[in-house]
Amino acid sequence: MLIKTRYLFILATTFLFAGCASITESGYYWGNYSETYYEYIKAPSEQSVTNHLNELNRIVDTSKQKGLKVPPGIYAEIGYITAKRGDSDDSIAYYRQEAELYPESKGFIERLISDQK
Amino acid sequence: MRLLISITIVLLMSGCAAKTTTKEAAFPDMYSDVNRQVMLIVPVINETTAAEAPDFLNATVAQPLADKGYYVLPVPIVSNIFKEAGIIDGTQLKGIPFSTYKDKFGAESVLFIKLTSWETNYMVISGNVTVGMEYILVSAETNSVLWSYKNTFVLDTSGSSGNLLADLIVTAISTAATDYVPVARRVHSNAVMTLPVGKYHPKYLQDGKVKNVIPELASAPVEKF
Numbered sequence A: 001m002l003i004k005t006r007y008l009f010i011l012a013t014t015f016l017f018a019g020c021a022s023i024t025e026s027g028y029y030w031g032n033y034s035e036t037y038y039e040y041i042k043a044p045s046e047q048s049v050t051n052h053l054n055e056l057n058r059i060v061d062t063s064k065q066k067g068l069k070v071p072p073g074i075y076a077e078i079g080y081i082t083a084k085r086g087d088s089d090d091s092i093a094y095y096r097q098e099a100e101l102y103p104e105s106k107g108f109i110e111r112l113i114s115d116q117k
Numbered sequence B: 001m002r003l004l005i006s007i008t009i010v011l012l013m014s015g016c017a018a019k020t021t022t023k024e025a026a027f028p029d030m031y032s033d034v035n036r037q038v039m040l041i042v043p044v045i046n047e048t049t050a051a052e053a054p055d056f057l058n059a060t061v062a063q064p065l066a067d068k069g070y071y072v073l074p075v076p077i078v079s080n081i082f083k084e085a086g087i088i089d090g091t092q093l094k095g096i097p098f099s100t101y102k103d104k105f106g107a108e109s110v111l112f113i114k115l116t117s118w119e120t121n122y123m124v125i126s127g128n129v130t131v132g133m134e135y136i137l138v139s140a141e142t143n144s145v146l147w148s149y150k151n152t153f154v155l156d157t158s159g160s161s162g163n164l165l166a167d168l169i170v171t172a173i174s175t176a177a178t179d180y181v182p183v184a185r186r187v188h189s190n191a192v193m194t195l196p197v198g199k200y201h202p203k204y205l206q207d208g209k210v211k212n213v214i215p216e217l218a219s220a221p222v223e224k225f
Helices: A002-022 A033-042 A047-067 A074-084 A090-100 A103-116 B001-015 B053-060 B061-068 B075-084 B099-105 B164-175 B181-194
Strands: B038-041 B109-122 B129-141 B146-154 B209-212
Touching: A002 A090, A033 A047, A033 B053, A033 B061, A033 B075, A033 B181, A074 A090, A074 A103, A074 B061, A090 A103, A103 B038, A103 B099, B038 B061, B038 B075, B053 B061, B053 B109, B053 B181, B061 B181, B109 B146, B129 B181, B146 B181, B181 B209
Parallel strands: B038 B109
Antiparallel strands: B109 B129, B129 B146
């Protein structure tokens, strides 16, 4: 009985955490954003940037699958990393997506684009 | 054990007894001035010797604020722009007019975070981190303080598997090896509870009557930044 209760408790806790982690009060999905970004700050390398970029893309894909709005800044970050890697056309396309999704970012985004040119 | 529970209950009750006020009474500008949705988070002002702590805070800060309904300018890009300008600690920003943030970043509000303490304590079977933080959100248009909060959090970093030996190991590892991303995340989410929500939040402009602000913790003067 005790074991069963404990099992149920663990199960319930797991669900709670899964619930918290997946969609937030404003309806965003963040995946492991903080973890991959922290790894990247702590040890900047081709590998840690790629891991963070993959996570950003996964956030975009998962948000779309779940019918959620992509969180603020995600498209811009993809654009920024893409630009740093030398693909300015692609990066501008991502920047524009950010500005389209969040029109209030337009001033900032336009600045990023003009800095790049 | 029983003593511990009693102490906890007393502490909890005394916590509840602290005088609180509503979000609207504490932060009226957040309800009258709605041009504050584009938020710029500047580098952390670190007053501690924990050199790695700002990175933890930096990596975790965008999410809770965006979840409160704000448009948070992308932190990694912003911190790179600051870095390229030679600014890695918020202290270096002292004296810069707030309007600069509007001109350079299109920001409507600027969030300063000051880290006042970050202490790791480990005991035999438990460990904790004491974190002291001050947040101050300033309007880039009117220079007024929109929101501020300071607090000290004590966060338990001990494991709790029920197995004493395993807990001992987990505590030692989690407190010493400093995977503080979850700690930093909890610090932020704790602080932003008093922040009036922004326009992407379902409760936008409807949370003014929420009474969870302790006035003494919500009165940072703008001169400090």
